[in-house]
Amino acid sequence: MVTRPDADSSNDAAADDATTVALDAGGDRTDGTDVRWAPAEPAPKRRRLGLWIGVPAALVTLGAAAASLMLVAPGTSVAGVPVGWLTPGAAGDVVTERLGSTEIVLETGATVTAADLGASVDGQALAEAAFAERPMWNVTQWFGDPVPATVTIDAEQTAEVLRDAAPALYTAPTDATVAFDAASQTYVLTPAIDGEGIDPTAVEAALQQAFDDGASSVTLDDPGRSTLPAHTTTEEAQAGVDTLNAMLDSAGFYIGEERTVPIDRAALASWLTLSTGENGEVTFEADAAAIQPMVDTLPGLVAREAVDATVITNTAGEALWDIQAGHTGRALESTDGIAAGFADQLATGNASYALPVVETEFQTTALTRTIDVNLSAQRVTLWENGAAVDSWSVSTGKQGAPTYPGEYTIQSMYPMQTLYGTYRGPNGEDLGPYVQPDVKWMMYFNGGQAFHGVYWHSNWGRPSSHGCVGMPEWRAAQLYDWAAPGVEVSIHY
Structure with missing residues (x-):
C-alpha cells in the first residue's frame, strides 16, 4: 500500500480511497496500472491588496495636509x-x-x-x-x-x-573750503x-x-x-570759519581773566591743520611740536615781582583812590605738558589756555588824607595818617564873597577851566561879571567854591578871592596830585 504524499490522515474514507493503492513486490500496482503522482500544489495565500494601496494613499494624504500648513x-x-x-x-x-x-x-x-x-x-x-x-x-x-x-x-x-x-x-x-588769509589775518571760505x-x-x-x-x-x-550737494557745504564751512576766527580773536595764555601772553594770529594758524569730518564739517588739529618753542618762552613772560598797593582813604578807612595799584607776584609752575595740552584744547575750538602759576600776595599801604583850611591864618595844612605833612599860605574869599566854614569833601577835579562869576562889593553888591580863563588845578568842595591855582595876583596870606581858596599854581598842582575825590576838607577860623 502506498499513500499520496499530500494525503491528510484526517480525511474521511472517501478520501482514503482516492489516495491509497495496492502495490506488488516490484512496486507495480496489483491492478496492472502505473503509479504516477502529480506534484503537490502549494496552499493558496491570503490576498492583502487593500493594505498595499491604503498605506501610500494615507502617506500622500498626510503629506498634503502637512504641506498645506507650510506652503504659500x-x-x-x-x-x-x-x-x-x-x-x-x-x-x-x-x-x-x-x-x-x-x-x-x-x-x-x-x-x-x-x-x-x-x-x-x-x-x-x-x-x-x-x-x-x-x-x-x-x-x-x-x-x-x-x-x-x-x-x-x-x-x-x-x-x-x-x-x-x-x-x-x-x-x-x-x-x-576754508583757508587762512595772510592779508586780512582771518580765515575765509570759498563757497560750495x-x-x-x-x-x-x-x-x-x-x-x-x-x-x-x-x-x-x-x-x-x-x-x-x-x-x-557738496560733502562740505557752505554752511558747514562758515561754521568752521566762525569758530576759527573766534579762536584767533581770543588766542593766548591766560592767568585768570588776563590774557598774559597773546598769540599772534598767523602763528596760531600755522599750528593748525584743517580737514573734513565724516559729515562734511570742518575739523582741525594742532601740532604740539610747533607750539613748544613759544611755550619755552613763557616762564620769562609770566614771571613778575609782587607790587604793593598804596591807597588814599578817608578817616572812616574807605578807599578813595589808588596811588599805586597792587599786583600779585607770580611764577609759572612748570612748562611740562603745556604744548600737548594746548594742542588738544585747540582741536576743540578753544584757544584760551589757562597757565598754572604760583602767586605771591601784595601788601597795601593806606594813607588817610585830609585838608585843613584856617581862614584866620589864611593857611592850608595837609594831614596824612594823623600827621601834618605840608602847609602854605593861601588867599580865601574877601569881604562880600567869603569862603564858608564847614566840613566838606572834594567833589570833582579838573586840570583846567575858565571861570565865570560876578564881582561883589564889600556888602555883596553886584559889581558886574568877570571871566577868568585857563585856571589850573580846579578842586571843588562846596558848590562853586574850589581850590585852584592863581596867576593874576600873589596876595598870599590875605583874603582876595570870590570865595575860592587860591594859591600859587605850583602849589595847586601839588595839592591836585596829593588829593582825590572824597578827601575830607575842614574850613574854619
Whole structure:
C-alpha cells in the first residue's frame, strides 16, 4: 500500500480511497496500472491588496495636509514674483533675488542692476505676510491678487554707481573750503558749488514699476536731474570759519581773566591743520611740536615781582583812590605738558589756555588824607595818617564873597577851566561879571567854591578871592596830585 504524499490522515474514507493503492513486490500496482503522482500544489495565500494601496494613499494624504500648513497658496505672487507652493523662507529669498537681478538701462546704454544700487525689499516679511494671509490650506485664497512690495534704494550708493556707469550724466559738486588769509589775518571760505546728476527718486520709481510689472529690466530714457550737494557745504564751512576766527580773536595764555601772553594770529594758524569730518564739517588739529618753542618762552613772560598797593582813604578807612595799584607776584609752575595740552584744547575750538602759576600776595599801604583850611591864618595844612605833612599860605574869599566854614569833601577835579562869576562889593553888591580863563588845578568842595591855582595876583596870606581858596599854581598842582575825590576838607577860623 502506498499513500499520496499530500494525503491528510484526517480525511474521511472517501478520501482514503482516492489516495491509497495496492502495490506488488516490484512496486507495480496489483491492478496492472502505473503509479504516477502529480506534484503537490502549494496552499493558496491570503490576498492583502487593500493594505498595499491604503498605506501610500494615507502617506500622500498626510503629506498634503502637512504641506498645506507650510506652503504659500498656489497662484500667489509678491510684486510679480510667483511664490505659490513655496515656504515663506524660500519665497522671501526668491523675491529678494528677483529684485537684485532687475536691470536698469540708462539713456547712454549703460546697464546696472538693482543690487548695484543697494535696492531692497523686505522679502522675508512680505513672504511671511503672504503666507499668513494665504496659506495653502485656505483654498479661498488660491490665485489671489498680487501682493505689492515697496522698493527702496540707497540714494548715496545709487548716485555713486550711476556716476561711475554714466559719467556724462553727472556734474560733480565742489566742496566749500576754508583757508587762512595772510592779508586780512582771518580765515575765509570759498563757497560750495552743488553738482547735478540722475534723480534717485526717478530711478526708485522706475525700479518699483518694473518690479510691480514683473519686468526683468527697465529703461530710463529721461530720468530727470537732481542736485548733488557738496560733502562740505557752505554752511558747514562758515561754521568752521566762525569758530576759527573766534579762536584767533581770543588766542593766548591766560592767568585768570588776563590774557598774559597773546598769540599772534598767523602763528596760531600755522599750528593748525584743517580737514573734513565724516559729515562734511570742518575739523582741525594742532601740532604740539610747533607750539613748544613759544611755550619755552613763557616762564620769562609770566614771571613778575609782587607790587604793593598804596591807597588814599578817608578817616572812616574807605578807599578813595589808588596811588599805586597792587599786583600779585607770580611764577609759572612748570612748562611740562603745556604744548600737548594746548594742542588738544585747540582741536576743540578753544584757544584760551589757562597757565598754572604760583602767586605771591601784595601788601597795601593806606594813607588817610585830609585838608585843613584856617581862614584866620589864611593857611592850608595837609594831614596824612594823623600827621601834618605840608602847609602854605593861601588867599580865601574877601569881604562880600567869603569862603564858608564847614566840613566838606572834594567833589570833582579838573586840570583846567575858565571861570565865570560876578564881582561883589564889600556888602555883596553886584559889581558886574568877570571871566577868568585857563585856571589850573580846579578842586571843588562846596558848590562853586574850589581850590585852584592863581596867576593874576600873589596876595598870599590875605583874603582876595570870590570865595575860592587860591594859591600859587605850583602849589595847586601839588595839592591836585596829593588829593582825590572824597578827601575830607575842614574850613574854619
